[in-house]
Amino acid sequence: MPMNRVQFQPGLSLPAFLAQFGTEAQCQSALEQARWPEGFRCPECGHAHAYILQGGTHKIFQCQGCRKQTSLIAGTLFHSTHLELTVWFLAIYLISQAKTGLSALALKRQLGVSYPTAWLIQHKLMQAMSERDNAYTLAGDVQVDDVYLGGELTGGKAGRGSENKVPFVAAVSLTPEGHPQYAKMTPVAGFTRKAIAEWTASNLSPGCLVTSDGLACFNGVTDAGCLHNAIVVGARKPKDLPEFNWINTILGNLKTSFGGAYHAFDFDKYASRYLGTFAYRFNRRFHLDTIHNRLLVAAATIGARPQRWLRAAEAAC
Ligand SMILES: [Zn+2]
Known part of the structure; x- marks a missing residue:
């Protein structure tokens, strides 16, 4: 990166x-x-003209069409x-x-x-x-990994099947030159083929080439119109494989970010908000x-x- x-x-x-x-x-x-x-624009009728009323803390717009009053912050x-x-x-x-x-x-x-x-x-x-x-989907070549959030962010494999942790899919799209482009961090119901198919439908553009470590559930990407490139990890750890270079780097950043900035106590309840915030910042880096x-x-x-x-x-x- x-x-x-x-x-x-x-x-x-x-x-x-x-x-x-x-x-x-x-x-x-x-x-x-x-x-x-x-x-x-009047939120009620779409009219473009309003009288401005001052007085309260915030400006009030009174629509000249329907007379509805809208505060600036409403x-x-x-x-x-x-x-x-x-x-x-x-x-x-x-x-x-x-x-x-x-x-x-x-x-x-x-x-x-x-x-x-x-x-x-x-x-x-x-x-x-x-x-x-x-609101955005990833396109092109995408690396994915299965990760658990909570307690300690393990990067996936050691925590597989653990109780009281939030399973999420980490994904990063790559440019044609192989540089990381956009990331997605999304909690899922579990690492099942059905959950991954649903995740794919809402987070990837059809036709993506998805590279995973071959965990069976990731075949679910093909159910939602993407291609699956399963790298057989074998005895090696995914972190040692060049195919997972970027996703591992980003997960390392995530671990640093969460460890440094937040207490872990409400991760389980608000996982999608914390993960979405990390991705938002990464995607606008x-x-x-x-x-x-x-x-x-x-x-x-x-x-x-x-x-x-x-x-x-x-x-x-
Ligand atoms: Zn109006």
Whole structure:
């Protein structure tokens, strides 16, 4: 992986960020632009003209067509927040720039908010990142591996069949030159052919060439229109095989990231959110200077994600 290209890119400095998003007015106008890049659209009737009502904390738009009032934050990730947008924007900056993720505790300290508030901000933003990333599928040559998350991230084989761990599929697509392109980290019901076929249908484009270590369940990729290249591992460990070079490198990064940034206690309940956040950041690793804007657009457009929903979401999956 051309890591130097990642590590030495300029990104966005804190002073530069604060110059752009340091005041409530700046954040409001950035949110308005992210939410309605072509100007206001009434969520109720689609009308393009509104009267602006000031007075409350956030700008209110009264539709000139149906007269419905829409607050700037209604229906966004910031729906009904009592926090200033400057706090949210700083959280977006800190979370998107943190190479290895950011815990709720670190966020609490840096934002000067309570732990429950920091937890909510963290999980809302992680949810936005995961949902954004889920919208894409991998294409071309893809390396996959079966991994368990929880307790200790083992990289797969030693933990196979373990209890109380979350099974997930790690996948990375390669460029024609063999460089890693995009990654996916997805919890699955188990390592069965059926689960892998379902995973393939929602995460890979048809016609991918999928390279695995030959675990039987990965034949499921052919049930969803992909080709399967099973490398027989035999006595060697997959980490020693060049075919799995990139997936192993990325899983090493994942282990470092989770070990350094988070406590493991809620991985089992919120696995897809943590894994999706890691993939989101990895997939935008060459865009550190614009990643905060991308996350803002995601937050402005995915819709409200209330606490009750966030706490229940994983169980419903
Ligand atoms: Zn309207």
